[in-house]
Amino acid sequence: MSATFEPRDPDWEARCLASFEKQPICKTLGIELTGVEPGFCEMRIPFRADLTQQHGFFHAGMVSMLADNAGGYAAYSLMPAGAEVLAVEFKINLMAPAKGDVMVARARVVKSGRTLTVCQIEVAMIDGGVEKDCALMQQTTICLLPT
Amino acid sequence: MSATFEPRDPDWEARCLASFEKQPICKTLGIELTGVEPGFCEMRIPFRADLTQQHGFFHAGMVSMLADNAGGYAAYSLMPAGAEVLAVEFKINLMAPAKGDVMVARARVVKSGRTLTVCQIEVAMIDGGVEKDCALMQQTTICLLPT
């Protein structure tokens, strides 16, 4: 289920970057936007010991936060000018501990509707240069247009 | 679908509190454990502007983090001594912006199996003293025992 998408807004890239800059939580936690294409987004976060659970790995909440955030911008890249994006719901399977140096989330749009967008997001940990699958998310976002 | 549960471990409360203390992320973000009973857990986090998304409300990732965390301890309260709890997967519906002074998540076990536990978690925002529904989660956790 892979597809290529035509952006509805020629300024999609600048719009995505500007929106990302306005998220205080990304600066607070060290989340980086490392790639955005029409229907695709990659985000990364370097390991921080103060964001871990009781076993010293990234907390599951951090995994879902990175995945949800990447999915939101993959969806947003295809929305028209003036739109806002909101996550409606998501589901994540946590398949391995989030152990390593950098966490990376890659989000791909699988359905781009007028109102709703469905994304699939893969999360991996880069540990000593090796990338390992960590989690898989399905996410639904909604496009809000000014009325 | 409500139930009362008998703890398998008489020291369930001390075990839950000790585990919670060992999560660095909770101190970093200001997550508080405000209630734990057999099969139930409540957590809260006061609003912080540096944990918000582009509209100034708590980021969806914060909502899911609080809910997942509360679900984990509701499940853990019923596990036997020596067990570890891991989130297997969860699904969350974000029903209203996380706008307000304090976010509160209340998790209830709906199925306590030998291996898997299912929790339902309600998240609300307390805004000017009024509590409003914010999100709803279903979560599966696994009980890991030393071999």
Added chain:
Amino acid sequence: MSATFEPRDPDWEARCLASFEKQPICKTLGIELTGVEPGFCEMRIPFRADLTQQHGFFHAGMVSMLADNAGGYAAYSLMPAGAEVLAVEFKINLMAPAKGDVMVARARVVKSGRTLTVCQIEVAMIDGGVEKDCALMQQTTICLLPT
């Protein structure tokens, strides 16, 4: 997270019943609409050996079908006249084998938005007169209006 809802359409009940009558699959499988209120729906299906999996219980697909169907009508009861309802997504935890004489699904709306509705659906098996929890679903539906 319980609420009471005002129907937007005074003819909600007749509209729901008429729509249910138009679903051929319900007749084929023996699904019965046993209750509908604003924001609530109950459906039942008596056990049939030809709808079982390899252990002789209702197939998980039957559990999700009954739950999804009940959720759709709980949502539909609150939609305006002329609307159509479509399931956007759902997630179900299968907590016990669907073993018994009758399966019953009870759906409650937890969020009734203009576009999206969120329902929670509990599924139980009635086995020798005793009702036992079987599954729990969270479902999102969309309201489609003629343009």
Added chain:
Amino acid sequence: MSATFEPRDPDWEARCLASFEKQPICKTLGIELTGVEPGFCEMRIPFRADLTQQHGFFHAGMVSMLADNAGGYAAYSLMPAGAEVLAVEFKINLMAPAKGDVMVARARVVKSGRTLTVCQIEVAMIDGGVEKDCALMQQTTICLLPT
């Protein structure tokens, strides 16, 4: 997130086919097992007017049933001899109406653990010879071994 898997049971294929034969619901509804490999399963169901919803397309419950069933056998193909497979939970996004001549579900294992298996299942409709994406599922199954 694609992987190749070594079956734990040399008789995986015969075991999967024998289990599928024991599901009465598949005969009742016309579900066909059209492919099974280690960590992969394809199922199909030809259109039947008596399995439709109010708009004349396959009911969403049929979509989730086919996807869940395919996921179960993709997981089962990797389980050891003597194991039973049970669906723990699944989440499905219904992205387009299930309109067409044949529905096909393709399930791939993304994580094969000792206890839990995670599958991703794509559902498409073949309509006049053209295949169109219809739904996407993430599913968790559990491996039960005789004690």
